[in-house]
Amino acid sequence: MDLDFTESENAFRQECRDWLEAHVPREPLASGDTREGFSQHLEWERKLFDAGWAAVSWPTQYGGREASLVEWLIFEEEYYLAGAPNRVTQNGIFLLAPTLFEFGTEEQKERILRPMARGDVTWAQAWSEPNAGSDLAALKSTARRVDGGWRLSGQKTWSTRAAFCDMAYGLFRTDPAQARHRGLTYFMFPLHAEGVTVRGVDRLDGDEGFAEIFLEDVFVSDADVIGETNEGWGVAMATTSSERGLSLRSPGRFMATAARLIDLHRRYQDRAGPALRDEVIRAWMDAQAYRWFTFQTVTRMMQEESIGADSSMNKVFWSEMDVRTHETALSIIGALQELDERAPSAIDDGQWMKGFQFALAGPIYAGTNEIQRNIIAERVLGLPRK
Amino acid sequence: MRFAFTDDQKMLRDTVREVLQRECPPEVVRAAWEGRHEGAKAVWSTLAETGLMGMTASEEAGGMAMTALDLVLPLEETGYAAWPAPIVDTVAVGIPLLEAAGTEEQKERWLPAAVAGRIRIVLSFEGQDVVAHAASSDLLIAERDGAAFCVPMAEVTVVPEQSVDRSRDLGRVSFDVGPRSRMRQDIDAGALLSLARDRAALGTAARLIGLSRRMLDMAVQYAKDREQFGKPIGTQQAVKHRLANALIEQEFARPLVYRAAWCLATSAPEAPTAVSLAKIYAGQAAQFVAKQALQVHGAIGYTIEYDLHMWMKRAWALAAAHGDAAHHRERIGRQIL
Incomplete structure (x- = not known):
């Protein structure tokens, strides 16, 4: 142990810190989940890419730095500590790309990865359907074989930032004779093609962060299938496990939130009292617990051990920690907690209420925490399914 | 950055695990509950043969000069077995403290015997005069008014107390604070004692992690075996989620304990904060797991005849020993706020 x-890890941290200090926008950008904010964020993403920071763990040929997992975690710590903008390329870089690295063809990687990381082509996930949420295998959208490709039909929903994105990826039923998780295929498809209608949906916090996608006979060529036909479930599960496991929410994000909470407490401690002081300490400690848990996980991954269903524990922990941390902040703010973004008297520009609302989504997305707890009980503890 | 134990460290854990599995089944813990400590003491002798008791002594003293990092996994195993013995006091804290702060005479008299596993040491830090296993130990190392003392148990008055965990054989210790038992005065006793307190807290945290794991094992096994409504209760989502929560608490405490062990082993400046984090999370996890395990067992868990209670009560005792959550949280609060 x-x-x-290491010296080189420390040097890497310093390099991240120096670059971020010089380049992170002084004024916060508008929310990346609004149309206006999305394009502001893309400008920032381009800067990141051009300096080689967009996807540090990727091979250099796709614009990365071949950073180790530990270095990636270091980058994330520095990124969020510097107050850099949230990543609107997240669902491409951290969800689709790992799948492409594992299952994609050379042609797909060449064509897709660099524009994705540079924000030139933006990607949305299209997992859920109106009647397939936690029970994703109940999905009904279909892909019909045609000359040279497929025709996609159906409806996807809760598709993050799809109202502003260029492309999406998701599962479609290619063999209707097979049930549930069999007979599904993993497709990438355009959002601005004939037959596609995208309708933005305002989220709890008022941002148009969600969208519904309606598909009617949308043509997709064979080049946009990932993995084998009818094997999409396995391909998708590889993605969801990386989503929960590590790449979706690294510790750096929560360490930065805890640091901001400590700063908030420092400014308003007179009204906070000892119970809230304990909660502030707890928030800091939880972020530390998550950090060391993650370093342990990453060591296991670097030793080629599979982390499997352990990633579900990870997801439950950070999502519930994030809610608690924001609740503590709102309690410190007290009577003014209802003040929204841009309210003249809002403390920290209402970002705690905004963040609280975003945090509330954590236990729901990427597989609800109820489903995660089932997975933990069944696959880690070995409790019987029925 | 590499967060993993070496093969040697894991091998040592396995050795201790095998000895405890063989020689410290629940009946041995139960016997200690009834005042019969022979079984638990026999385990001490067997573990002494593996060299465990001398692990933390220097090589000159016949030990292996091992660190908290080498010791943390074996200590976790002693928690798993709920072995009732002052192993943390003796090996994690007492022997290194005796070696660092004992007079030549004290070291000559006690160190070789401790390293060989012939004597047991217990600790009494300032304000902590209720001590487990005092009556059955040989030497008391105590802190009084900032000074360190090394007192043969024959010169210590032990007034029996009663722990909810009977196997701890609890007593209130007192002794004459005279120059004869004073430890070396030409050294910084404050620093050594504060290091000793951290070692005790970390050792206790390691045992707590082991206790958690055992209680969770028991509860999971019970949930698989026990049938109601014609199927195992472990098929019920309410039971599953309870146990999943228990696992999460435990598994997020564990790396904090290992990291604190590393910090102590390397004398890292953040060691005190790391130890406090470890102690808080290990204590919370053990108490949380205890509660879930009890609920999953139902009425049978709420009896003295079933084994679970011995682990639960140990968890309650150790969660507050060597600094409860409030104490350690305050220590962290002073650092970060």
Whole structure:
């Protein structure tokens, strides 16, 4: 065990810090989940890409730095500590790309990865359907074989930022004779093609962060199938496990939130009292617990151990920690907690209420925490399914 | 950054695990509950043969000069077995403290015997005069008014107390604070004692992790075996989620304990904060798991004849020993706020 960072890891951290200090926008951008904010964020993403920071763990040929997992975690710590903007390329870089690295063809990687990381082509996930949420295998959208490709039909929903994105990916039923998770295929498809209608849906916090996608005989060529036909479930599960496991929410994000909470407490401690002080300490400690848990996980991954269903524990922990941390902040703010973004008297520009609303989504997305707890009980503890 | 144990460290854990599995089944814990400590003491001798008791002593003293990091996994196993013995006091804290702060005479008299596993040491830090296993131990190392003392148990008055965990054989210790038992005065006793307190807290945290794991194992097994409504209760989502929550608490405490062990082993400046984090999370996890395990067992868990209660009560005792959550949270609060 060696929990010190190596010299080169420290040098990497310094390089991240220096670059971010010089380049992170001084004024916060508008929310990346609004049309206006989305394009502001893309400008920032381009800067990140051009300096080689968009996807540090990727091979250099796709614009990465071949950073180790530990270095990636270091980058994330520095990124969020510097107050850099949330990543609107997240669902491409951290969800689709890992799948492409594992299942994609050379042609697909060449064509898709660089524009994705540079924000030139933006990607939305299209997992859920109106009647397939936690029970994703109940999905009904279909892909029909035609000359040279497929025709997609059906409806996808809760598709993050799809109202502003260029492309999406998701599962479609290619063999209607097969039930549930069999007979599904993983497709990438355009959002601005004939037969596609995208309708933005305002989320709890008022941003148009969600969208519904309606597909009517949308043509997709064979080049946009990932993995084998009818094997899409396995391909998709690889993605959801990386989503929960690590790449969706690294510790750096929560360490930064805890640091901001400590700063808030410092400014308003007179009204906070000892119970809230304990909660502030707890928020900091939870972020530390998540950090060390993650370093342990990453060591296992670097030793080629599979982390499997352990990633479900990870997801439950960070999502519930994030809600608690924001609740503590709102309690410190007290009577003014209802003040929204841009309210003249809002403390920290209402970002805690905004963040609270975003945090509330955590236990729901990427597989609800109820489903995660089933997975933990069945696959880690070995409790019987029925 | 590499967060993993070496093969040697895991091998040592396995050795201790095998000894405890063989020689410290629940009946041995239960016997200690009834005042019969022979079984638990026999385990001490067997573990001494593996060299465990001398692990933390220097090589000159016949030990292996091992660190908290080497010791943390074996200590976790002693928690798993609920072995009732002052192993943390003796090996994690007492022997290194005796070696660092004992007079030549004290070291000559006690160190070789401790390293060989012939004597047991217990600790009494300032304000902590209720001590487990005092009556059955040989030497008391105590802190009084900032000074360290090394007192043969024959010169210590032990007034029996009663722990909810009977196997702890609890007593209130007192002794004459005289120059004869004073430890070396030409050294910074404050620093050594504060290191000793951290070692005790970390050792206790390691045992707590082991206790958690055992209680969770028991509850999972019970949920698989016990049938109601014609199927195992473990098929019920309410039971599953309870146990999933228990696992999460436990598994997020564990790396904090290992990291604190590394910090102590390397004298890292963040060691005190790391130890406090470890102690808080390990204590919380053990108490949380205890509660879930009890609920999953139902009425049978709420009896003295079933084994679970011995682990639960140990968890309650250790969660507050060597600094409860409030104490350690305050220590962290002073650092970060």
